Amino acid sequence: NAGVTQTPKFQVLKTGQSMTLQCAQDMNHNSMYWYRQDPGMGLRLIYYSASEGTTDKGEVPNGYNVSRLNKREFSLRLESAAPSQTSVYFCASRLWGGQPQHFGDGTRLSIL
Amino acid sequence: GQQVMQIPQYQHVQEGEDFTTYCNSSTTLSNIQWYKQRPGGHPVFLIQLVKSGEVKKQKRLTFQFGEAKKNSSLHITATQTTDVGTYFCAVNNDMRFGAGTRLTVKP
Numbered sequence: 001n002a003g004v005t006q007t008p009k010f011q012v013l014k015t016g017q018s019m020t021l022q023c024a025q026d027m028n029h030n031s032m033y034w035y036r037q038d039p040g041m042g043l044r045l046i047y048y049s050a051s052e053g054t055t056d057k058g059e060v061p062n063g064y065n066v067s068r069l070n071k072r073e074f075s076l077r078l079e080s081a082a083p084s085q086t087s088v089y090f091c092a093s094r095l096w097g098g099q100p101q102h103f104g105d106g107t108r109l110s111i112l
Numbered sequence: 113g114q115q116v117m118q119i120p121q122y123q124h125v126q127e128g129e130d131f132t133t134y135c136n137s138s139t140t141l142s143n144i145q146w147y148k149q150r151p152g153g154h155p156v157f158l159i160q161l162v163k164s165g166e167v168k169k170q171k172r173l174t175f176q177f178g179e180a181k182k183n184s185s186l187h188i189t190a191t192q193t194t195d196v197g198t199y200f201c202a203v204n205n206d207m208r209f210g211a212g213t214r215l216t217v218k219p
Contacts, residue, residue: 033207042179042211043155091156097205098143100157
């Protein structure tokens with residue numbers, strides 16, 4: 001019973017490098033989300049996918065792209081990483097809007 | 113745009129003392145969810161409130177939704193060291209999170 005799985009758990013990048021964060025859920029949820037959490041702060045929504053085939057911008061989408069590959073998988077891509085994107089990234093899913101969110105363990109990303 | 117304010121930002125209590133965190137919105141909310149995040153962990157869902165004036169209890173935790181549906185509170189009675197963590201509110205279906213209240217408990 002894995003829930004929400006994020007890979008990798010840790011990553012160090014150099015400025016300008018690109019990378020994709022992976023997220024998969026096995027709960028047959030319709031909606032999936034990507035957040036970033038900076039030290040001592042709450043979660044800020046980057047992008048979300050209300051259902052398979054749709055994606056929408058959240059509060060802080062600049063510098064990121066997403067792909068809802070299928071119902072299970074939702075990836076987040078940094079095309080040209082910047083130090084300001086150093087953060088912990090959480091993926092979450094829920095059955096549909098208004099239901100509780102289930103979070104993955106997070107990806108700790110450092111950009112030098 | 114909608115703003116969600118959580119107060120206080122930090123709270124340090126002696127074990128056995130009570131603790132309350134508040135979540136305030138500039139607009140009327142359709143629903144509010146509360147989450148707990150342990151240090152180094154991920155947010156875990158605690159409760160959802162939908163109705164005006166709603167009060168829900170989970171053991172030592174009491175959650176309340178204001179009559180005007182613009183604010184909410186989480187109250188912990190007789191804190192324990194296991195209560196340590198950051199408590200977040202998240203509002204409406206777009207899941208806008210407050211900045212959280214970090215609780216530390218001295219044994």
